[in-house]
Amino acid sequence: MLIPVKYKRPFVWLRRFRNRCGYGIHSPFAFHLITDVVNEKLPYYDYSDLRNLERTLIGNGCRKLFPQNESIKLRRLLYRLANYVHPQYIVFVGEETMLFSYLKKACRKAHSVQTLNGIIGMQPQTYFLVYIRFGFNVIQLEDICRYYIDRASTNSLLVVQGIGFSCEMKIFWKRLKTYPQVSITFDLYDVGLVFFDHSKIKQDYIVNF
Structure with a gap:
């Protein structure tokens, strides 16, 4: 029987306790991303507007926009990542949720x-x-990832949800990291972050998110 992710989370956090706050990381890029983006605690102005929109949507019965595996913590992380990367294109793959907003x-x-x-x-x-x-x-996921990896620029970011949710996804993530186009990756359990800047040494970081 599959254990729901929400019940696994405390054990995942304990297992990754030593991978918090950027301890032991020597790469300035990785340290900055972990401490100033992933673990950023200061509120952004847009958080309040987005929270009000969430309350309105929930009040109107739009609960399908809020799946259990996309917490407000994850939504705010993706906001910060998008704000950090400032891409020309944002592509949301899958059924739309509040995270897209x-x-x-x-x-x-x-x-x-x-x-x-x-x-x-x-x-x-x-x-x-x-x-x-x-x-x-x-199989579908790898085809989708390969398509975007082949079209990525140096500054692009690919985010894959659920890399720690199942054995299949863990194996897939391990394989994805070996792609020659991929440089630095971050394993946050809920999501995997894939960067493509080969001016930096290829490395995978496990982060306690």
Whole structure:
């Protein structure tokens, strides 16, 4: 029987306790991302507006926009990542959730697209942030990831949800890290972050999120 993610979370946090706050990380890029983006605690002005929108949507019965595996903590993380990356394109792969609103709010000037099948027309060397929701089978997921990896620019960011949710996803994540186009990766359990800047040494970081 599969154990729901919410019951696993305390054990995951304890297992990753030593991987908090950037301790032992020597890369300035990785340390900055972990301490000033992933673990940033200061509120952003948009948080209040987004929270009010959430209350309105829930009050109107739009609960499908708030799946259990996308917490407000995760939504705010993606807001901060989008604000940090400032991509030209935002692609939300999967059924739309409130998280897409956070991405769009963080980068108002970006061209934002939501797609169910995962693929949109995109030129090579596109500066993007792509978020792929958990729910695709591994074969579909790898095809989608490969498509965007082949079109990523140096500053692009690929975010894959659910890399720690199952054995299949853990194996997939391990394989994804070996792609030659991939440079630095961050394993946050709920999501995996994939960067493509080869001016930095290829490395995988486990983060207690």
